[in-house]
Amino acid sequence: MHQFRNLNIVLTFLVCFLITTPKAIASDECFEKVSRSIFKFNMAFDEIILEPLAKGYNKLPDPVKKGTSNFTSNVATLLSIPNSMLQGNIEQVGHSTGSFLVNSTVGIFGFLNPAEKMGLKPHKEDVGQTLGKYGVGPGCYLVLPILGPSTARDSFGLIADTFVDPFAHVTIRENELFGVSGNDLDYFSVKGTTAIDFRADNVNNFESLEKNSIDLYSSLKSIYLQDRENKIKNSVQNDDEWGNLDN
Amino acid sequence: MKKFSVYLITLFFFIKSPLLAYSSNPKDFVNELVNDAISKLSDKNLNQEQKEKFIEDIATENVDINALGLYTLGELRKSSSENDISNFQKSFEKYFLKSLTSRLSDYSSNIFEILGEDKKSANYTMINSKVTPKDGGPEIKIDWRIYTKNPDKPLIRDLIVEGLSLARTQKEEFASILSSNNNDIKVLISKLNEFVSN
Numbered sequence: 001m002h003q004f005r006n007l008n009i010v011l012t013f014l015v016c017f018l019i020t021t022p023k024a025i026a027s028d029e030c031f032e033k034v035s036r037s038i039f040k041f042n043m044a045f046d047e048i049i050l051e052p053l054a055k056g057y058n059k060l061p062d063p064v065k066k067g068t069s070n071f072t073s074n075v076a077t078l079l080s081i082p083n084s085m086l087q088g089n090i091e092q093v094g095h096s097t098g099s100f101l102v103n104s105t106v107g108i109f110g111f112l113n114p115a116e117k118m119g120l121k122p123h124k125e126d127v128g129q130t131l132g133k134y135g136v137g138p139g140c141y142l143v144l145p146i147l148g149p150s151t152a153r154d155s156f157g158l159i160a161d162t163f164v165d166p167f168a169h170v171t172i173r174e175n176e177l178f179g180v181s182g183n184d185l186d187y188f189s190v191k192g193t194t195a196i197d198f199r200a201d202n203v204n205n206f207e208s209l210e211k212n213s214i215d216l217y218s219s220l221k222s223i224y225l226q227d228r229e230n231k232i233k234n235s236v237q238n239d240d241e242w243g244n245l246d247n
Numbered sequence: 248m249k250k251f252s253v254y255l256i257t258l259f260f261f262i263k264s265p266l267l268a269y270s271s272n273p274k275d276f277v278n279e280l281v282n283d284a285i286s287k288l289s290d291k292n293l294n295q296e297q298k299e300k301f302i303e304d305i306a307t308e309n310v311d312i313n314a315l316g317l318y319t320l321g322e323l324r325k326s327s328s329e330n331d332i333s334n335f336q337k338s339f340e341k342y343f344l345k346s347l348t349s350r351l352s353d354y355s356s357n358i359f360e361i362l363g364e365d366k367k368s369a370n371y372t373m374i375n376s377k378v379t380p381k382d383g384g385p386e387i388k389i390d391w392r393i394y395t396k397n398p399d400k401p402l403i404r405d406l407i408v409e410g411l412s413l414a415r416t417q418k419e420e421f422a423s424i425l426s427s428n429n430n431d432i433k434v435l436i437s438k439l440n441e442f443v444s445n
Contacts, residue, residue, distance in 0.1 A: 062383070201385070208349070208350050211349060212346040212349055212350060213420060214420060214421075214424060214438050214439070214442055215420050215423055215424050217423070218419055218420040218422075218423035218424070219416055219419075219420045221419065221423070222415060222416040222418075222419035222420060223411055223416055225419075226410065226411050226412065226415060226416070227410065227411065230410040230411075236390065236407060236410040242318065242371065242392065242404065242405070242414075245314060245317060245318050
């Protein structure tokens with residue numbers, strides 16, 4: 001745990017440096033060669049571990065998959081509550097809090113999603129998005145081992161998430177909240193399952209992208225950056241330079 | 248000979264008519280085109296080759312492939328020679344059609360619904376739609392950027408799937424290839440040709 005904290009401090013300084021690097025924009029790379037090497041490693045990891053797990057997961061009965069997906073989404077809602085608060089989005093604080101409370105009780109620990117039927121639609125929010133909302137630019141682009149595409153701001157956000165997220169607070173931070181506590185295994189099990197659930201949902205999309213990309217690294221970079229922009233703005237931005245192309 | 252020409256012209260219009268029949272109203276255009284595509288792609292009487300031919304025809308007729316190609320080139324379209332642009336566009340069209348047929352080859356039955364439209368300017372209308380897979384998968388929101396400069400012949404310029412622009416993704420992929428190769432358009436063309444021939 002001590003080593004984990006030291007790593008956090010080092011990463012925090014590194015990311016602060018990258019964010020404050022003058023003129024760094026998301027399409028700029030922090031260290032492209034390193035990122036491409038990590039990307040290759042991640043692809044191998046995906047091929048050997050994540051994809052087979054995702055394909056196996058997809059063979060589970062639908063209610064089991066749906067229940068697991070609901071459970072991980074419900075846990076993730078905990079991170080959205082403080083972030084919606086920090087963004088001053090009271091409506092979303094209500095949606096996230098209401099959804100978590102309803103699903104954790106009526107929805108049997110989050111395996112069911114009655115909150116959705118009640119019209120509660122929490123957005124997924126994290127510290128990276130909150131910083132984006134505050135006007136902090138993405139900084140340069142990088143690829144993290146296992147975790148995949150990121151930016152300087154979002155990497156900092158990932159570390160900050162573990163301080164803001166009540167679930168991280170009671171697991172990896174070893175604290176107790178309302179009599180609830182857990183451990184590292186709980187945290188990483190839920191995060192791992194979230195990753196498998198996401199990968200399982202996108203088996204076909206990823207195969208198609210892999211098959212049709214000339215440079216998969218760049219395609220995934222573009223998709224990641226567009227997705228983050230949309231999540232920060234909570235809307236779709238699609239106007240860029242089409243207006244100039246009027247042949 | 249004259250009779251033969253008339254026959255050929257009639258045959259041409261007969262064959263082409265399903266592709267030219269879509270409405271000029273952007274909303275109806277998308278609705279008719281997608282429902283036609285869904286019906287053809289789910290038709291069990293058509294083999295894979297016929298379906299691929301249909302996709303190619305419908306895309307060539309209704310997607311602004313030339314403009315899409317120019318868009319994906321970014322700023323390089325302004326500094327490249329006419330010859331290079333022309334070669335690029337030929338390669339891009341083949342690449343686009345191959346990529347499209349490959350993406351749609353594993354098509355499964357879906358329900359398509361138009362949600363609304365947003366006229367951005369005289370030249371552009373965004374059509375909002377959603378696709379609900381019949382197998383119970385999550386619904387997918389798709390926005391269509393329709394080029395309406397010629398009001399009688401709307402053309403698709405971009406699809407924004409769940410907020411992700413396919414054109415922008417393609418453009419950024421090409422930009423990365425170009426920046427690693429001294430912005431040499433010939434390298435990009437050769438990579439496109441390589442993709443098509445594989």
